[in-house]
Amino acid sequence: MMLFAPATLLTAIATVLAILVSLWTGILVARTRRRTGIKPPAMTGSPELERALRVQGNTMEQFVIFVPALWLAAIYFQGWIPAILGLVWSLGRILYAFSYGSDEKQRFPGFALTIFPTLILVILALIGIVQAWTVATA
Numbered sequence: 815m816m817l818f819a820p821a822t823l824l825t826a827i828a829t830v831l832a833i834l835v836s837l838w839t840g841i842l843v844a845r846t847r848r849r850t851g852i853k854p855p856a857m858t859g860s861p862e863l864e865r866a867l868r869v870q871g872n873t874m875e876q877f878v879i880f881v882p883a884l885w886l887a888a889i890y891f892q893g894w895i896p897a898i899l900g901l902v903w904s905l906g907r908i909l910y911a912f913s914y915g916s917d918e919k920q921r922f923p924g925f926a927l928t929i930f931p932t933l934i935l936v937i938l939a940l941i942g943i944v945q946a947w948t949v950a951t952a
Contacts, residue, residue, distance in 0.1 A: 828900025890942025
């Protein structure tokens with residue numbers, strides 16, 4: 815894996831985009847708090863705030879699994895697929911935030927566009943690691 819290879823650079827861009835999406839969800843919470851007048855540490859009192867907090871919380875829960883899976887797949891599986899799945903993840907999080915924010919019953923498509931790419935990345939990472947292990951022990 816070369817750091818300047820196009821697939822590696824796209825993986826880095828996907829990671830930066832995921833970081834920005836995660837920061838954006840925190841900003842959404844702050845804006846919602848200001849708009850609703852609910853000050854920390856309160857976590858309830860407005861369905862709008864509760865949805866914003868759930869979007870942020872779920873995004874952080876997904877982020878912790880997604881980033882290592884992305885980079886393990888990028889290192890061991892290589893190619894364009896991990897990077898593309900990384901970009902799909904961020905688009906899914908944005909869709910999730912907008913759909914959950916307007917109607918929590920409509921959140922599944924955005925959720926699916928994050929959980930399935932993450933699961934695929936884990937599988938790709940495992941395939942790549944097994945292949946590398948096989949070569950290293952042969």
